[in-house]
Amino acid sequence: MTGTMPSRPHDIADDLRRQITTGRIQPGERLPSETVLAERYAVSTVTLRRALAALQGEGLVEKIHGKGNFVRRPHRKIMYVGGWGTLDPWTAAEPSLRVSVHSTTVPAHGHLTTLLKVPVGSPLAEFSCLSVEEETPHGLAHIYMPRDLAPAGVLDDNSACRQAFARFAVLGPPPATTRETVCTRPPTPDEASALRIGSASPVLSVTRVSTDFTGRVVEAALLTFPGDRVDAVFTIHRVIDERQAQG
Amino acid sequence: MTGTMPSRPHDIADDLRRQITTGRIQPGERLPSETVLAERYAVSTVTLRRALAALQGEGLVEKIHGKGNFVRRPHRKIMYVGGWGTLDPWTAAEPSLRVSVHSTTVPAHGHLTTLLKVPVGSPLAEFSCLSVEEETPHGLAHIYMPRDLAPAGVLDDNSACRQAFARFAVLGPPPATTRETVCTRPPTPDEASALRIGSASPVLSVTRVSTDFTGRVVEAALLTFPGDRVDAVFTIHRVIDERQAQG
DNA sequence: CAGTGGTCTAGACCACGAA
DNA sequence: TCGTGGTCTAGACCACTGT
Numbered sequence: 001m002t003g004t005m006p007s008r009p010h011d012i013a014d015d016l017r018r019q020i021t022t023g024r025i026q027p028g029e030r031l032p033s034e035t036v037l038a039e040r041y042a043v044s045t046v047t048l049r050r051a052l053a054a055l056q057g058e059g060l061v062e063k064i065h066g067k068g069n070f071v072r073r074p075h076r077k078i079m080y081v082g083g084w085g086t087l088d089p090w091t092a093a094e095p096s097l098r099v100s101v102h103s104t105t106v107p108a109h110g111h112l113t114t115l116l117k118v119p120v121g122s123p124l125a126e127f128s129c130l131s132v133e134e135e136t137p138h139g140l141a142h143i144y145m146p147r148d149l150a151p152a153g154v155l156d157d158n159s160a161c162r163q164a165f166a167r168f169a170v171l172g173p174p175p176a177t178t179r180e181t182v183c184t185r186p187p188t189p190d191e192a193s194a195l196r197i198g199s200a201s202p203v204l205s206v207t208r209v210s211t212d213f214t215g216r217v218v219e220a221a222l223l224t225f226p227g228d229r230v231d232a233v234f235t236i237h238r239v240i241d242e243r244q245a246q247g
Numbered sequence: 248m249t250g251t252m253p254s255r256p257h258d259i260a261d262d263l264r265r266q267i268t269t270g271r272i273q274p275g276e277r278l279p280s281e282t283v284l285a286e287r288y289a290v291s292t293v294t295l296r297r298a299l300a301a302l303q304g305e306g307l308v309e310k311i312h313g314k315g316n317f318v319r320r321p322h323r324k325i326m327y328v329g330g331w332g333t334l335d336p337w338t339a340a341e342p343s344l345r346v347s348v349h350s351t352t353v354p355a356h357g358h359l360t361t362l363l364k365v366p367v368g369s370p371l372a373e374f375s376c377l378s379v380e381e382e383t384p385h386g387l388a389h390i391y392m393p394r395d396l397a398p399a400g401v402l403d404d405n406s407a408c409r410q411a412f413a414r415f416a417v418l419g420p421p422p423a424t425t426r427e428t429v430c431t432r433p434p435t436p437d438e439a440s441a442l443r444i445g446s447a448s449p450v451l452s453v454t455r456v457s458t459d460f461t462g463r464v465v466e467a468a469l470l471t472f473p474g475d476r477v478d479a480v481f482t483i484h485r486v487i488d489e490r491q492a493q494g
Numbered sequence: 495c496a497g498t499g500g501t502c503t504a505g506a507c508c509a510c511g512a513a
Numbered sequence: 514t515c516g517t518g519g520t521c522t523a524g525a526c527c528a529c530t531g532t
Contacts, residue, residue: 008520033498044522046293049500066498066529077430083483178483183324184431184451184474186304200304202431202449202474227431227449234481236330236425255501280517291503296519313510313517 012041012051020060020071028135031061031069056198059228062136063196073134075229080139080206082180082234102128105147112144115209115220125150130194137195140224149218175210175218182206182232191224202227256297259288263298267307267318278308278316306475325385327453327472329427329481349375352394359391362456362467372397377441384442387471396465422457422465429453429479434471442473449474 019025031037031052038048052069055061062072107121116124129141184202192199206223266272278284278299285295299316302308309319354368363371376388434442434450442450453470 034500035498044524045499046501046523047521050520063499064530065500066531068498082481176485178485180481182429182451182479182481183477184449200447204429204431230430232429234329234427234429236483238423281519282517291505292518293504293520294502297501310518311511312519313512315517 009047009050009054012037012043012048013054015041016051016055017058017060020055025071027071027073029071030067031071033068053198053200057201059197059201059226065193072136075133075136077228078133078138078230080204080223080225080230080232082206082232083178098133099129099131104128106144108144112220115207116144116146116217118146118217123147138225138229140191140194142222143219144221145219146217176213178208178210180206180208180232180234184227187224195224195226197226204230204232206232256290256294256301259284259290259295259298260301262288263302264305264307267302272318274318274320276318277314278318280315324475325380325477327386327451327470327477327479329453329479330425345380346376346378351375353391355391359467362454363391363393363464365393365464370394385472385476387438387441389469390466391468392466393464423460425455425457427453427455427479427481431474438471442471451477451479453479 016025016031025031032040034045034048034052038045041048052061052063056063059075060072062070064070104126106124106126108116108118108124109120112118112124113120113122118124123146124144125147127141127143129139129143130137131139131141183205185205186199187195187197187201187203189199191203192201195203197203204225204227206221206225208219208221208223209217210219212218263272263278272278279287281292281295281299285292288295299308299310303310306321307319309317311317351373353371353373355363355365355371356367359365359371360367360369365371370393371391372394374388374390376386376390377384378386378388430452431449432452433447438450439448451472451474453468453472455466455468455470456464457466459465
């Protein structure tokens with residue numbers, strides 16, 4: 001033991017953080033196993049795991065069950081653009097992202113009946129999307145719409161069609177109103193593992209509900225992003241005309 | 248042991264959460280010590296502490312070292328409504344909130360010059376607002392506008408005038424575009440102390456920039472909310488007219 | 495199957511708060 | 514001083530991944 005010998009999680013995290021930020025350990029590289037690291041730092045696995053959890057919270061480390069801990073590529077922030085009316089506007093604006101889509105039909109239940117204003121059990125088309133940028137997950141989407149509004153072909157297993165759909169599709173006639181509610185909260189366990197973030201790292205959650213001119217809800221989208229990877233931007237343009245000038 | 252016997256942290260948290268939300272344990276009340284609870288649930292203290300940490304993350308439990316774990320008073324979420332064009336739309340919608348405003352003049356520097364598109368050192372009117380709901384801080388705002396656009400009287404020490412301004416003022420002519428950027432991040436030390444939250448609880452940060460029809464930035468607002476206390480909602484209404492129907 | 499991370503236990507010790 | 518929460522250890526066992 002020639003160098004320093006940190007003992008608490010904070011010190012261990014500091015040591016590993018330095019090795020990562022100085023390039024001593026390269027992005028994408030796998031860290032030694034937790035057992036080995038615990039021995040090296042002369043701590044228990046629990047203590048070492050606390051250090052790794054801290055680094056994961058900072059977005060420096062990505063944990064993959066059964067494979068190892070990996071140094072994450074530093075990422076720039078990506079914009080979620082509100083009001084686009086596409087399934088996942090963030091993807092349309094970022095061609096480097098890849099999206100995998102899985103579609104099924106589910107009966108409406110619980111919160112969904114409220115969001116879509118449909119009775120319990122009515123059939124909904126569900127699209128589960130995971131967008132990935134250079135191997136690291138970037139966004140998670142669960143999109144629901146009344147089954148009869150889902151475009152034909154999208155529900156088939158034509159992946160190319162679904163890809164195009166997920167990126168650019170506008171849902172029939174443009175929605176009359178789009179309401180987007182943004183909050184921050186801890187991820188669910190499923191979200192944490194899908195996005196490979198810690199359960200303490202907050203996510204940015206966007207609930208988007210689109211309504212047509214008759215007041216019918218045509219789409220509800222539940223979008224989840226790692227808080228440190230996306231900003232959401234909403235723009236309102238006021239039109240110049242007589243009515244507004246007088247009102 | 249007549250009832251259920253949860254074993255994992257999640258189940259224990261569920262059980263305690265139920266007891267809290269049903270009023271079985273009252274707000275302000277102290278929970279049994281961690282040792283006692285660990286025995287009661289037949290788990291180790293580490294496991295029990297994970298359950299309590301989860302409840303703390305939900306804002307249901309407050310831990311005080313050396314004293315115990317206490318049930319916290321839950322607070323409802325308040326909406327931030329995007330695109331209103333007032334100084335603090337969340338307040339306009341919530342009459343129970345009180346706002347304190349402090350106004351000064353500062354020279355533009357750093358990030359502000361970029362946001363407002365003004366040269367370094369040009370005079371800006373700054374409004375620092377803290378909104379409070381029933382003794383607990385609810386939102387923090389730093390609002391900047393070019394000095395010559397600030398309404399007369401607002402910069403004086405007329406607090407009633409500032410109150411009205413902060414709640415309802417529309418800044419001269421309505422802005423042509425309002426762009427709001429939302430992100431989540433840990434609070435700065437100042438924010439954490441002003442909002443009385445932990446440095447680990449993320450905040451919802453809204454940066455609102457309003458531009459008039461000439462392209463001049465008329466206002467930049469930096470808004471900060473405790474993540475567990477506010478949602479932000481943005482609505483877009485599409486106008487029916489020939490141009491949109493054809494496009 | 496072997497190797498990895500994920501979870502849990504029992505017990506030790508330290509740090510804080512109130513009597 | 515005592516009871517509380519805060520941290521850590523050593524070891525066991527489970528769950529996931531790739532061979």
